[in-house]
Amino acid sequence: MPERAAEPPIDRRKFFGVTAGAAAATTLLTTAAAHADPPPPNRHRHRRVRFGVNYVPSKNWWFSWSDWDRASIAADLDDIASLGMDHIRVMLIWSELQPNATYVRGEQLDRLEELLDLADRRHLDVQVTVLNGAVSGVLFVPPHLISNSDGTIRNVLTDPTAIERAQWLLTRIAERIGRHRRFMGFDLSNEIHWFAKPLGMAATQAQGDAWHTTLFDTCEKVAPGKVHVSGIDHWPWQNDEYWTRHGLATSGTMTANHTWAGWTQVIQRYGSLSTSSTHYSEFFIELIKAFHTDLGRQVWIEETGVSTVWMDAADIPAWTERSIRAMADCTGLFGITWWDSHDLNPDLSGYVDLEYDLGLFTNKRELKPIGKTIRNLIAEYDARPPAPSRRSTALVLPDDVIPLADFTRLFDPFMKLVDQGERPAIVLQSRTEDPAYLAARGIENLTR
Incomplete structure (x- = not known):
């Protein structure tokens, strides 16, 4: 690999650290923030x-x-x-x-x-x-x-x-x-x-x-x-x-x-x-x-x-x-x-x-x-x-089930829906009677 140029020294004005107790910390942070370089573009x-x-x-x-x-x-x-x-x-x-x-x-x-x-x-x-x-x-x-x-x-x-x-x-x-x-x-x-x-x-x-x-x-x-x-x-x-x-x-x-x-x-x-x-x-x-x-x-x-x-x-x-x-x-x-x-x-x-x-x-x-x-x-x-994708179809998961313990219970049906061109969601059984919740998630069809 080509030889790397030396990394220039780091400008310690960018450090916003605290090195003393609570009162001193407040002073340090305020002073550092006031003199810090502006942040680079995001x-x-x-x-x-x-x-x-x-x-x-x-x-x-x-x-x-x-x-x-x-x-x-x-x-x-x-x-x-x-x-x-x-x-x-x-x-x-x-x-x-x-x-x-x-x-x-x-x-x-x-x-x-x-x-x-x-x-x-x-x-x-x-x-x-x-x-x-x-x-x-x-x-x-x-x-x-x-x-x-x-x-x-x-x-x-x-x-x-x-x-x-x-x-x-x-x-x-x-x-x-x-x-x-x-x-x-x-x-x-x-x-x-x-x-x-x-x-x-x-x-x-x-x-x-x-x-x-x-x-x-x-x-x-x-x-x-x-x-x-x-x-x-x-x-x-x-x-x-x-x-x-x-x-x-x-x-x-x-x-x-x-x-x-x-x-x-x-x-x-x-x-x-x-x-x-x-x-x-x-x-x-x-x-x-x-x-x-x-x-x-x-x-x-x-x-x-x-x-x-x-x-x-x-x-x-x-x-x-x-x-x-x-x-x-x-x-x-x-x-x-x-x-x-x-x-x-x-x-x-x-x-x-x-x-x-x-x-x-x-x-x-x-x-x-x-x-x-x-x-x-x-x-x-x-x-x-x-x-x-919009996920209007959701698989229903019993609240007390251990997910993935039985692949045929949830995981395999999820993948079957994907193979059929769906993008499924998952919803807990306890939330299936909450129309506002289902609507907020865009869920229209429940699959058990």
């Missing part, structure tokens, strides 16, 4: 559906927070911006960021701020994912959660001290970046149930919902008006575990979900380019919307992706295009954030095979066919924003 303001990518540093993965290479990070962000993306989602590593209950590593906050500054230069907003005890199948347990007497680990979802320390951490981060113009908001965690389950952390659904309420209240207090979500996958929607579906559909700014047709065995069961495979994320968007009580609430597909472990490489571009077009056909979709930007560095060991080839770029920053497909779709949608 080149993506017209987008109905936002496009972004989960950033995976090409050189050091998320060990980058401790082994920082600014030039490599900047090059990666150039790659991402070249696709037309408007945002990235990043992963903090909880055990490195907060190794002690009352201590946050200052140099990691410095690097987080620097990452936002670098993203700002490339017109990329940044969603910051915080309580990451599990990322890409690897566990990162903060030492302060582990008892040195018997090795037991505090339950992060129910233990009052653990929850209070998580609130404290969110506050410290917000003091540093909460007013940065590229800070989108907090994602509480990356699928925290996959941290809790292997470590034996049990929680009732009421306790899980309360955890969400408590931490989202903190997020809104320390970073008001931002997009605060909880990054989870299909599991809590498919199983009565950790959270209620009603709680997931009403907590936070919007409902984030990670729709993986491979992890749920849909690709393997139905075939890579089947309707069920390519419309899986569309189905999940409509499933989630059935539980929304606020009709203006949005869904964010915060992770989705595909690996050669699940299908032939030749099928990946077609699968990707069909999947994105199906998602964009839904109303109430905030954005699509692909997993991930760059293939995992092959020098790093211990990850499952599919983690190494999920990128839009190779680990050497070469654009892959899937990356070209997404780049072309973004350009197309910028020129001609996609209009969602």
Whole structure:
């Protein structure tokens, strides 16, 4: 690759951070806002559906927070911006960021701020994912959660001290970046149930919902008006575990979900380019919307992706295009954030095979066919924003059913309607006698 020009120094006037107590913080924020450079033009303001990518540093993965290479990070962000993306989602590593209950590593906050500054230069907003005890199948347990007497680990979802320390951490981060113009908001965690389950952390659904309420209240207090979500996958929607579906559909700014047709065995069961495979994320968007009580609430597909472990490489571009077009056909979709930007560095060991080839770029920053497909779709949608389909036919879902547990109950009928040229919605049984609700969603026909 050609030698990169040195990145010019970052203008620290762009930093809107807080470094002292509440009174000093107010003064700092007011002064910084008064002297800050005007924001760069928002080149993506017209987008109905936002496009972004989960950033995976090409050189050091998320060990980058401790082994920082600014030039490599900047090059990666150039790659991402070249696709037309408007945002990235990043992963903090909880055990490195907060190794002690009352201590946050200052140099990691410095690097987080620097990452936002670098993203700002490339017109990329940044969603910051915080309580990451599990990322890409690897566990990162903060030492302060582990008892040195018997090795037991505090339950992060129910233990009052653990929850209070998580609130404290969110506050410290917000003091540093909460007013940065590229800070989108907090994602509480990356699928925290996959941290809790292997470590034996049990929680009732009421306790899980309360955890969400408590931490989202903190997020809104320390970073008001931002997009605060909880990054989870299909599991809590498919199983009565950790959270209620009603709680997931009403907590936070919007409902984030990670729709993986491979992890749920849909690709393997139905075939890579089947309707069920390519419309899986569309189905999940409509499933989630059935539980929304606020009709203006949005869904964010915060992770989705595909690996050669699940299908032939030749099928990946077609699968990707069909999947994105199906998602964009839904109303109430905030954005699509692909997993991930760059293939995992092959020098790093211990990850499952599919983690190494999920990128839009190779680990050497070469654009892959899937990356070209997404780049072309973004350009197309910028020129001609996609209009969602009218969904006048809805499948009726019993309120107490476990979605997807029985594929023949809801999933297969949904896909049959798609094959027949319909774009179905999903509605809860309890809402079928509410004509105003059905009319607001444009639902005229109910299918049981």
